[in-house]
Amino acid sequence: xxxxxxxxxxxxxxxxxxxxxxxxxxxxxxxxxxxxxxxxxxxxxxxxxxxxxxxxxxxxxxxxxxxxxxxxxxxxxxxxxxxxxxxxxxxxxxxxxxxxxxxxxxxxxxxxxxxxxxxxxxxxxxxxxxxxxxxxxxxxxxxxxxxxxxxxxxxxxxxxxxxxxxxxxxxxxxxxxxxxxxxxxxxxxxxxxxxxxxxxxxxxxxxxxxxxxxxxxxxxxxxxxxxxxxxxxxxxxxxxxxxxxxxxxxxxxxxxxxxxxxxxxxxxxxxxxxxxxxxxxxxxxxxxxxxxxxxxxxxxxxxxxxxxxxxxxxxxxxxxxxxxxxxxxxxxxxxxxxxxxxxxxxxxxxxxxxxxxxxxxxxxxxxxxxxxxxxxxxxxxxxxxxxxxxxxxxxxxxxxxxxxxx
Amino acid sequence: xxxxxxxxxxxxxxxxxxxxxxxxxxxxxxxxxxxxxxxxxxxxxxxxxxxxxxxxxxxxxxxxxxxxxxxxxxxxxxxxxxxxxxxxxxxxxxxxxxxxxxxxxxxxxxxxxxxxxxxxxxxxxxxxxxxxxxxxxxxxxxxxxxxxxxxxxxxxxxxxxxxxxxxxxxxxxxxxxxxxxxxxxxxxxxxxxxxxxxxxxxxxxxxxxxxxxxxxxxxxxxxxxxxxxxxxxxxxxxxxxxxxxxxxxxxxxxxxxxxxxxxxxxx
Numbered sequence: 097x098x099x100x101x102x103x104x105x106x107x108x109x110x111x112x113x114x115x116x117x118x119x120x121x122x123x124x125x126x127x128x129x130x131x132x133x134x135x136x137x138x139x140x141x142x143x144x145x146x147x148x149x150x151x152x153x154x155x156x157x158x159x160x161x162x163x164x165x166x167x168x169x170x171x172x173x174x175x176x177x178x179x180x181x182x183x184x185x186x187x188x189x190x191x192x193x194x195x196x197x198x199x200x201x202x203x204x205x206x207x208x209x210x211x212x213x214x215x216x217x218x219x220x221x222x223x224x225x226x227x228x229x230x231x232x233x234x235x236x237x238x239x240x241x242x243x244x245x246x247x248x249x250x251x252x253x254x255x256x257x258x259x260x261x262x263x264x265x266x267x268x269x270x271x272x273x274x275x276x277x278x279x280x281x282x283x284x285x286x287x288x289x290x291x292x293x294x295x296x297x298x299x300x301x302x303x304x305x306x307x308x309x310x311x312x313x314x315x316x317x318x319x320x321x322x323x324x325x326x327x328x329x330x331x332x333x334x335x336x337x338x339x340x341x342x343x344x345x346x347x348x349x350x351x352x353x354x355x356x357x358x359x360x361x362x363x364x365x366x367x368x369x370x371x372x373x374x375x376x377x378x379x380x381x382x383x384x385x386x387x388x389x390x391x392x393x394x395x396x397x398x399x400x401x402x403x404x405x406x407x408x409x410x411x412x413x414x415x416x417x418x419x420x421x422x423x424x425x426x427x428x429x430x431x432x433x434x435x436x437x438x439x440x441x442x443x444x445x446x447x448x449x450x451x452x453x454x455x456x457x458x459x460x461x462x463x464x465x466x467x468x469x470x471x472x473x474x475x476x477x478x479x480x481x482x483x484x485x486x487x488x489x490x491x492x493x494x495x496x497x498x499x500x501x502x
Numbered sequence: 503x504x505x506x507x508x509x510x511x512x513x514x515x516x517x518x519x520x521x522x523x524x525x526x527x528x529x530x531x532x533x534x535x536x537x538x539x540x541x542x543x544x545x546x547x548x549x550x551x552x553x554x555x556x557x558x559x560x561x562x563x564x565x566x567x568x569x570x571x572x573x574x575x576x577x578x579x580x581x582x583x584x585x586x587x588x589x590x591x592x593x594x595x596x597x598x599x600x601x602x603x604x605x606x607x608x609x610x611x612x613x614x615x616x617x618x619x620x621x622x623x624x625x626x627x628x629x630x631x632x633x634x635x636x637x638x639x640x641x642x643x644x645x646x647x648x649x650x651x652x653x654x655x656x657x658x659x660x661x662x663x664x665x666x667x668x669x670x671x672x673x674x675x676x677x678x679x680x681x682x683x684x685x686x687x688x689x690x691x692x693x694x695x696x697x698x699x700x701x702x703x704x705x706x707x708x709x710x711x712x713x714x715x716x717x718x719x720x721x722x723x724x725x726x727x728x729x730x731x732x733x734x735x736x737x738x739x740x741x742x743x744x745x746x747x748x749x750x751x752x753x754x755x756x757x758x759x760x761x762x763x764x765x766x767x768x769x
Contacts, residue, residue, distance in 0.1 A: 105640020126657035286683040398580040399610030
């Protein structure tokens with residue numbers, strides 16, 4: 097058997113949880129059965145009207161959905177090309193799209209009778225969303241966060257604690273999102289019988305990539321209706337930043353069948369081209385397995401996971417959700433990158449021209465959106481998913497300015 | 503034909519003895535010491551040895567083995583080095599060595615190439631922490647062609663049906679994870695261990711080695727008494743390596759010998 101064939105046998109063993117070649121469930125034996133139970137519970141909930149109704153009500157009344165699709169007139173004018181619509185996920189409760197998934201999964205955890213919730217967080221947005229829903233439902237909440245991220249997202253650490261969550265700093269590895277996920281998985285495998293792992297992005301072992309997509313697809317479902325109602329047409333492109341990829345997969349999913357709508361994910365180009373200086377998995381990554389899923393992974397030639405860098409903690413991750421890998425290999429979605437400097441410029445631009453301070457993660461999407469607007473030209477139309485608001489990032493931006501690094 | 507692991511466990515059973523399977527991380531603190539450690543462990547009477555391939559993100563391991571991985575990776579130890587040092591130790595001692603790895607370094611090396619090189623080096627088998635049984639069958643066949651076993655894991659959370667299925671496809675020995683959790687020493691053998699051993703024994707006669715958390719003679723004797731053919735000792739040994747450095751080979755040899763000797767006390 098050729099090596100490709102062995103790999104093939106590994107990846108096609110179970111059809112469930114794969115997106116083409118990507119995805120799967122590569123975990124320790126202890127987690128296989130708990131993941132089966134989770135899959136079964138999710139499948140059941142998905143078909144259950146009362147579950148869907150409860151979730152819709154919470155999304156509407158607790159989180160404030162639908163979020164607006166806003167025509168960014170002065171940003172459009174600045175770019176001087178296609179019209180730019182912003183999907184305002186920053187206006188949802190807790191200030192980012194993460195609440196959509198946190199609400200969905202916390203309802204699932206309740207159905208499964210779990211009393212203790214754990215989560216990982218990078219920028220802190222998912223941690224805040226999880227702490228919020230745990231407060232809302234009276235559940236114990238532990239959030240793992242890289243020590244480096246705790247420093248740069250101190251405001252979110254305070255918010256989580258205020259909401260009653262315990263935030264545990266992770267000192268291992270690069271002290272960022274990847275290390276927080278490792279630590280959350282260690283907690284889960286230890287306390288698996290009573291604990292629900294509320295994973296925040298469209299990555300990890302099956303069923304997480306599918307489940308998180310389903311809880312986030314509301315972004316694209318709404319956008320599609322809103323753009324048709326507002327403009328009477330579909331957009332030429334949908335643009336979103338991609339860390340693990342939950343806001344992007346949420347924004348893309350409804351448009352996947354619309355072949356004329358370009359789907360564009362923006363990765364973190366960081367501070368340079370070398371391995372370790374960015375988080376552009378589609379540019380520098382090789383398919384491999386990290387944290388339970390087969391996808392593009394930034395790694396060295398020995399298969400050790402590479403360090404990553406991004407000014408935004410939420411995009412600073414060595415792998416990417418497997419469905420994005422699939423969409424990319426199919427040619428259905430395109431993936432580009434924006435550097436730290438470009439993101440910071442977009443952060444300022446949106447603040448000044450629209451009075452909207454975007455998260456540094458979302459600033460990557462805004463940055464590319466402006467470029468694309470020029471490329472598409474007048475008469476073009478695009479949606480940029482504004483995944484979160486930037487309050488959490490003002491300290492980072494201020495200290496970068498003081499340091500003269502900008 | 504029987505594999506090296508089958509032979510080793512058959513011999514245990516024929517002599518009515520219980521075994522010890524030590525785990526160490528290759529390259530911790532350096533490759534020269536790893537060689538000495540392997541020789542020491544073999545001399546101490548190890549039934550087989552699990553040789554850990556260092557990985558940057560060992561999500562199934564506790565802090566002790568995480569630190570060992572960091573030490574090994576700090577001087578760039580890779581899979582090729584690990585196979586080489588195992589090769590030398592097998593030649594010197596004949597002890598069966600199982601490569602213990604996360605999946606990604608093996609994927610990057612190439613699974614067929616790994617089977618080839620590990621077979622040529624006289625290794626006994628491979629265990630992949632994050633490769634569940636249902637995805638492993640193709641890889642398992644490739645390994646068997648080189649007389650290598652793919653060691654399978656069962657856990658306290660595995661259902662009866664899964665245990666039966668895993669046992670049916672397993673060769674060499676079954677690795678029973680004694681407790682839900684990560685690797686690391688614990689003071690007592692968990693209540694899960696006995697229950698899991700019983701469930702395994704109901705469906706298979708394959709040799710079973712129990713691991714995760716076993717660090718002393720009391721726990722080992724309890725696990726043996728509950729039907730384990732061998733105990734796997736990892737973090738307790740890695741801690742000694744951390745503490746004794748270049749002197750560790752003598753220490754680990756004595757540790758394995760004492761563990762093995764403790765079974766005679768009762769008999």
